[in-house]
Amino acid sequence: MSLLKTLIPPKPIKLYGCVICPWAARTWIVLTQANVEFEYIEIDLKNKPEWFLKEVNPGGKVPTLKYGDDIIIESAITTEFVADLFPEAKLILDDPFLRAQGRLMADRFMEYVVPVYRELYFSGNFDAVGNVFGAIDKFLPYLKDAKPFFGGSDHMTLAEIMIAPFLSRLYMILESEFVSGKILETLTSDPKYEYFNTWAQNILATPGLKGTFDKTPNLNWVKERLASLGKL
Numbered sequence: 001m002s003l004l005k006t007l008i009p010p011k012p013i014k015l016y017g018c019v020i021c022p023w024a025a026r027t028w029i030v031l032t033q034a035n036v037e038f039e040y041i042e043i044d045l046k047n048k049p050e051w052f053l054k055e056v057n058p059g060g061k062v063p064t065l066k067y068g069d070d071i072i073i074e075s076a077i078t079t080e081f082v083a084d085l086f087p088e089a090k091l092i093l094d095d096p097f098l099r100a101q102g103r104l105m106a107d108r109f110m111e112y113v114v115p116v117y118r119e120l121y122f123s124g125n126f127d128a129v130g131n132v133f134g135a136i137d138k139f140l141p142y143l144k145d146a147k148p149f150f151g152g153s154d155h156m157t158l159a160e161i162m163i164a165p166f167l168s169r170l171y172m173i174l175e176s177e178f179v180s181g182k183i184l185e186t187l188t189s190d191p192k193y194e195y196f197n198t199w200a201q202n203i204l205a206t207p208g209l210k211g212t213f214d215k216t217p218n219l220n221w222v223k224e225r226l227a228s229l230g231k232l
Contacts, residue, residue, distance in 0.1 A: 006037050007086050011068030013038040015078075016056060018045050019214055020221045022165035023075040024063040030082045030161050033208030034089035076162065083158050091157050098151040102159030105142045105150060109163040112138040117170040120179075121222060124231045129179050132170070133186070136196050146199040156206045164203050168213045171204065176219060178226075 015031060015038055017024035031038050043052055048060045057064040057073060064071060065078040072078050083091040093099045112135045119128045145152040150159040174184045187193050203209060226232035 006035055007089065008037050009067070009085065014041060014066040015039070016041045016043050016052065016064040016066070017062045018043050019217050021045065021062055022169060025165035025212060026075045026162060027063040027065060027078040027082065028212045029164055029208040030079045030091060032211040033156060033161065033206060034082065034086050034091060036082065036086060079161060080158065090155070091161065093151050093153065093157050093159065095151070101144060102150050102157065105144070105159055106162040108139055108142040109166070113170070114166050117166050117173070120173045121169060122225065124226045124229050126178050129174070129183050132174070132183065136193060140196060143196065143199060146195070148199070148202045156203060156208060160203050161208065164209055167200055168204060168209055169218060171200065172215050172218060173222070176222070
C-alpha cells in the first residue's frame, strides 16, 4: 500500500544505507512503503567516509537513521521506529496475536530460508540451490493467511518488511545465469509452492520493494564475490 499523501516526519529523517546491504534495505523499504519524506545517503561500506565515522556512527554500520539530532541504529530497531512513528501508514498489524505470529513468521524465514540465500549469495555454492525447497517446506506452516499479505492484510506490513530484502535477493539469484532455470520453474509452476510464490510476488510488487531494490548493483556484487572466490 502506498499512501497518496507524503508523510512529513516531526523531525527531518536521514537514512544512511548501502544499496547492496539487505539489513539497510529494511529501513529503506519501510520509509518508502509508508511514503515518508526522508533523505537517503549512500555509504560505501568498502570505503566508509571519515565524516560518517566521526559525525554519524563510529561503528560504521548501516542502516543508521538520523531523526532530527538523534541517531538510531540496528535494522530491526530503525524499521520498527519508522512504523511506530507513522501509525497512519498501518504497517503494524492491529491484532496483538497476529503481530506475534508475524514476528514468528519472520524469525522462521530468517532461520530456514536465509541460510540458503547466504550459501548462494555469499559463498557462491550454487550446488546447494536445491535446498531452497526444503527450506520453504519448513517455513510454509508459519505463513498464515497470506492473502495477499500475512494475516490477510491487503498491504505489506512489518511482518514482510523484515524479510523482504532477503526474499528479493533470493529471487534475484534464482533468476540469474548462475542457477538452473529448472529451480525457478519449479518454484513458480509447482502447485506445492504456488502459495509461497504468489505471496513472494505480491511483496516484490510493492512500492517499498520497487522503489528501493536495484538488481544491477546487487548482481554485480555477487559477480565480484564469485571472482574473488575463484568461481567466475
